[in-house]
Amino acid sequence: MYHGTGISAPAQNAGTPPRNPAPDPPHPGGAGPGDLCLTLDPALPAGRYTLTVDPAGARVAAGDDEALCNGAQTLIQLVQCAGAVLPALGVEDWPDLPDRGYYLDCSRGRVPTLARLKAVADLLCRYKINQWQLYIEHTYLFRNLSEAWRDGTPLTADDILELDDYCAARHIELVPSLASFGHMYKILSTKTCCELCELPDSEKIPFGYAYAGAHHTLNVSHPRALEFVLGLIDEYRPLFRSRKFNICADETFDLGRGRSKALADEVGEKTLYIRHVKALCDHLVAQGCTPMFWGDILWRFPQSCAELPPQTICLNWGYRPDQPEDAIRAMAEQGIPQYACPGVCGWNHWVPVYRDAYRNIRTMCAHAHKYRAVGLLNTDWGDYGHINDPRLSLPGILYGAAFGWDACPAEQAELNRAISRLAYGDATGTLADALTDLSGHEVFPWAAAVHWLEGDDARRAKVLAKLDLSGVAAANAAVAAARDRVLACAAALPAGHKEIVALVCVTAEGVQLWNEIGAWVAGPRQENPALADRLEHWYALYLAQWRQTSRESGLPNLTRFIARYADLLRGRQVGAVDTPALPDFG
Numbered sequence: 001m002y003h004g005t006g007i008s009a010p011a012q013n014a015g016t017p018p019r020n021p022a023p024d025p026p027h028p029g030g031a032g033p034g035d036l037c038l039t040l041d042p043a044l045p046a047g048r049y050t051l052t053v054d055p056a057g058a059r060v061a062a063g064d065d066e067a068l069c070n071g072a073q074t075l076i077q078l079v080q081c082a083g084a085v086l087p088a089l090g091v092e093d094w095p096d097l098p099d100r101g102y103y104l105d106c107s108r109g110r111v112p113t114l115a116r117l118k119a120v121a122d123l124l125c126r127y128k129i130n131q132w133q134l135y136i137e138h139t140y141l142f143r144n145l146s147e148a149w150r151d152g153t154p155l156t157a158d159d160i161l162e163l164d165d166y167c168a169a170r171h172i173e174l175v176p177s178l179a180s181f182g183h184m185y186k187i188l189s190t191k192t193c194c195e196l197c198e199l200p201d202s203e204k205i206p207f208g209y210a211y212a213g214a215h216h217t218l219n220v221s222h223p224r225a226l227e228f229v230l231g232l233i234d235e236y237r238p239l240f241r242s243r244k245f246n247i248c249a250d251e252t253f254d255l256g257r258g259r260s261k262a263l264a265d266e267v268g269e270k271t272l273y274i275r276h277v278k279a280l281c282d283h284l285v286a287q288g289c290t291p292m293f294w295g296d297i298l299w300r301f302p303q304s305c306a307e308l309p310p311q312t313i314c315l316n317w318g319y320r321p322d323q324p325e326d327a328i329r330a331m332a333e334q335g336i337p338q339y340a341c342p343g344v345c346g347w348n349h350w351v352p353v354y355r356d357a358y359r360n361i362r363t364m365c366a367h368a369h370k371y372r373a374v375g376l377l378n379t380d381w382g383d384y385g386h387i388n389d390p391r392l393s394l395p396g397i398l399y400g401a402a403f404g405w406d407a408c409p410a411e412q413a414e415l416n417r418a419i420s421r422l423a424y425g426d427a428t429g430t431l432a433d434a435l436t437d438l439s440g441h442e443v444f445p446w447a448a449a450v451h452w453l454e455g456d457d458a459r460r461a462k463v464l465a466k467l468d469l470s471g472v473a474a475a476n477a478a479v480a481a482a483r484d485r486v487l488a489c490a491a492a493l494p495a496g497h498k499e500i501v502a503l504v505c506v507t508a509e510g511v512q513l514w515n516e517i518g519a520w521v522a523g524p525r526q527e528n529p530a531l532a533d534r535l536e537h538w539y540a541l542y543l544a545q546w547r548q549t550s551r552e553s554g555l556p557n558l559t560r561f562i563a564r565y566a567d568l569l570r571g572r573q574v575g576a577v578d579t580p581a582l583p584d585f586g
Contacts, residue, residue: 033057036075038068048094051075053086066171067094070128080422097368099339099375100404101131102397103177105347107139108213109386109554111152114159116390116549118166123394123423125170127401132167133177133246133377138186139553140178142235147190153551160239168241175292176236177246180229180280181218181273182253188216196222198254207557208454208577209384217254220276221263230283243289246315247280249273250294273297274304285309295338299327302334315377317341321359325367332371339375340368344396346388347381348447350510351439354432357396358412365403376404384450385558390549391503395419395432412436425494434485438504441475441482442511443467444518452521453564454577469522476512483508499548506541513538517565525568532569535562 031037037059044050044063049071052059060075062068074093078086102124106112112120117134124132134155138148141156160174167174188197189205198217205211218225237245256264256272264272277298281291295314298304305314316327316338323342331338342364346352361378368376378400380393398419402410416432424431444467452463486504493501513535520528539562546555564574 031057031059038062038072040064040068045094047098048092049074051078051089051091051093053078053089055088058086066130069125069171070095073126073128076126077422095128095405096407097365097373097376097404099131099377100129100401101133101175101339101375101377102129102400103133103135103341103377103379104390105135105380105382105386106155107135107137107179108382108384109558110382110390110546111139111155111551111553112390112549113551114162117159117163120390121163121167121170121172123397124172127398128405129397129401130171131173131175131375131377133175135177135179135248135381136236137179137183140236142232145187145190145192147192148187151556152186153553157239164240173242173244174240175242175244175246176240177248177292178232178236180233180247181220181249181276182251182255183248184218185212185216188218193228196225196228198258198260200258206577209450209557209561210454211577213383214253217252218276219259220255220272221260226276226279229280233280233283237284237287237289244292244313245284245289246292247277247284248294249277249280250296252297270301270304274307278307281309281312285311292339294341295327295331299330302330302336305331305334305336311337313374314338315341316373317343317379318364319343319345319360319379321356321363323360323363323367325370328364328367328371328373332373338371338373339377340364340373341377341379342400343379343381344393344400346393346396347383347386348445349388349439349442350446350507350514351435351442352388352392352396354395354436354439355412358399358415361396361399361403362409365400365407366409369407376400378404384446385554385561387446387558389503389507389545391500392435392507394423395435398423420489424489424500425497426489427492428489431486431489431493431500434482434489435504437485438479438482438508438511441479441515443469443472443475443515444521446514448518449514449565450561453561453568453574456576459576464522467518467522469519472515472519475515479508479511503545506538506545509538510542517569520569527571528569532566535566535569 033056035057037057039061041061041063044061046064047067049060049062049067051071051074058075060068060071062071074091121132138145139152139154141149141154164174187193189202191203194203196219198219199215202216218229233245252273256269260272277293284291290311290313291309292313292315295316299316314331314336316331318327319342328338328340342361343357344352345357345360365376378397380390382388399415402415416436417429420426420429420431448463448467452460455463483504486501490498490501516531520531568574
């Protein structure tokens, strides 16, 4: 509790007491005039709080501890907006979705430092996000998987335990999330585990971003496959307080196309899928846990979800700006508990596509409210090396916080003003708009850069056919203008919030460089050592930004990739990555 103090009138002389002596301090536990008072009120329902500001002081009352924490965050935001003199008001508030989550990729190239993870937890608490999942494939230090994590600076048991404690103190449920079917490339390409891979010779295939993103799937016809995955779950799950567990089980692209083909031909690919998912869910339910899984496979066959334990939660994702409601409606009609899962739209971009993120999150949250989803899980992926800096995801995270809490939509301009002031401390209220203007100018997107460099001639031609590289000059001018708008906000940013300025400058230069590289790739590809020099100097600055938030993790692969482009610019011959032909996923 904070006790307010008054300023007395000056004494007439040394022996005269002040005319308005300070009141006696309140009794312990009692609120006095001018206090900020936080209290639990058993008359209020769980999850609900009231905030009252009047001449007597400011009071937050809540039905439970989490709601009290949320009320305190609202009071903090009020102080940020109004300063020391608060307006009189009365608020009664509660969330429209009980579970409001954030999902962070910690596997595809970038493993955050523990300090960064704690900073994210502070952010989530401030904006009333009460669930957090870290996506793990191989980046946890599993006891018997040293071949998979040896070069990945993985998270440890101590990291998870400390982060779980830190989150619990902030009323955030840290939920374990582990790839257990598809997206097991690093584990299943080791000599230790290659026999469990759906595709043969997985340990012989060289690394490539595009190939790793599409492969490998667990060979569920192998007699040890289920035992292996259950062992990973049983090693990882006890580190968390949460009784939820996300088994992922998404994008099983290889299923039935390799070692399990004979079994898939006999029983059907869908049966192969549901058997494995059911076995994992049953195992978790037997331990008193609630299983979760990504719904991209089963939403097309929602009746098959009836084979899963009834408490299983489907995580229904979709990332189009105007994402249709089909998948969420289909699951709702079957009575399946589900979360709506939009995205911050940062993966495969140097700058998140903020306008698309806003529309996607708003749309998916509307579907969630319409079909009575139990939660929201706002995703932040890191495909192809996780080049997207996690600090630039902040607006997208807060769009999710806003729409998860309140079903009534707010316009992006309104949210951007609030984000600028509250999250960045920008007195002008324009920084988030400037960041929005910085996005959408990547003429040579990262995914195209990956597929062009790693592809054969046919793949490269297909990549270039989808791009319009005639607008590089206009795009780079727009990037420069948006960067200058961010710089103009710098003077209005308080200490502790200015790191965004250097990050934006490095990121803007990266967008411009890669646009120029795209124009060079389109030909004629004459040697350009000056552009190679600029790329390497920029990458040194990028590495410094990376290391402010993240471990070394996937940097060796990224550095080799950048060096291959620099070599091409200098005239060295660089061939395609020698991997099997990729399926065309668009």
